[in-house]
Amino acid sequence: MAMTALVGQDLGLITSGGPDVRFLSARVPSLMLESSFGRAFPRFYMRGLGNTDFDLNASQPVSMVVDEVVLENPIVKGMPLFDLDRIEILRGPQGTLFGRNTPAGVIKFETKKPGQEFDANFRLSYGSFNTIDLNGGVGGALTDTISARFSALYQSRSDWVDNENPFHPRRMRSAATTPLRTACSSCLSRTRRSAPCSTSMAGISTAPRVSSAPTSSSPAPTNSPTGSSRTSSTKMASTSRKCPPWVAC
DSSP, rough: OOOEEEEEEHHHHHTOOOSSGGGGGTSSSOOOEEEEEEEEEEEEETTTOOOOOOTTTTSEEEEEEEEEEEEOTTGGGOOOOEEEEEEEEEEEEHHHHOOSOOOOOOEEEEOHHHHHSOEEEEEEEEEEGGEEEEEEEEEEESSSSSEEEEEEEEEEEOOOOOEEOTTEEEOOEEEEEEEEEEEEEEOOOTTOOOOOOOETTTTEOOOOOOOOOOOTOOOOOOHHHHHHHOOHHHHHHHHHHOOTSOOOO
């Protein structure tokens, strides 16, 4: 499988030149992007395979996935991308792993996830026609088990198209975008008192039975038939696991 991954400094340099997914065009081998409506309707071509149809119901042979969510509608494919952790370009048929509409490949975007360590990053750029691009994110631990991350993007641009109509002389095509994203994650502390995990299938719990280990105050097993029977039953209860016939234990 041919794969290209963009992380770290490479990702920062490529994303600095464009505010949307079109920054990947001609910067990754065998990947081209085009659009007839600005960033609102990007069309992907991987190894020359793509779909030139700009209809909303037209399926593209290159799928776009953001945080394990497939963006099939061509309108949402033009969403602003910010606070990214990595980009993966998977070429070739990917139907086995990602399902339909992936005969040419998949483009995966992974945003930065919250962690227990404090992390913050910001970037500001200014260009012609008063173009402003400000984005960043901050995250860290809220408690010992809960962490969160907040990221935001602000993009604006003044009018850059001249209207030659003598009755309505004005400039137009200004734009402003402010998307926000909040992510939370929790991690249960691993202690000796934590309950065992259970798996539920079709409403039936398949949690293993856990027997309490004997303490120092418990009487030592004897050689009597009663004591040996009790000891063997305790060992069997600690190692046995009852599962439905359709669950592999």
